[in-house]
Amino acid sequence: MALYEHVFLARQDMTPQQVDQLVEQYKGILEANGGKVGRIESWGLRPLTYRIRKNRKAYYALMNIDAPSAAVAEMERQMRINEDVLRFLTTRVEAHEEGPSAMMSRRDRDERFGKDEDRPRRPRRPRDETPDEGEE
Template structure:
């Protein structure tokens, strides 16, 4: 099955447990349609570069999935209809990276970026 990565931004006035509940909810939507969530990360509340629906901050979540295209389309459709979800980004990838995403790594662990000492 194809591999996908999803980033979701939920409204800032949700609690952490409600935001994590959204991740579980959309994971069950995938499972009902023949897919599975390989890994999920809750990134927490972050400040956005610009306002979306009068919100300056949002709950960010990241999902790595292994699902057929119709399952992903159904999950995206339900995400876009859900009142608490503000934005969704889905990317098809060749393979999932091992370990935590870049957002969850500490600066020292990233290592592959050049220094800013110029």
């Protein structure tokens, strides 16, 4: 069996529980066709670069899959039919990443620094202080 990373985007007006149900539905399709799903990450509601079917945001989800190509093809066929799925991408990989994905580690960094409040900044350059006219 081959290893895949699969990311899909779900509509913004769904609840996180409905997105989890979608993940479980597609996990069931893969397992029924002889595949296994490893790590599942929910990246949450994130803004889109451009509108997709009148949506400005979408729920992102990542699944690490170990399945035959027929199982992945069936899951993708079901996703094309489902109106709740905006986009999806399946990529074949040599090995699954250990630990959190790049998106999750980025979120951890943002939480550590409190978004923009506590993030270390470069020091400002001092302005040239020139005396006003008449002052010397």
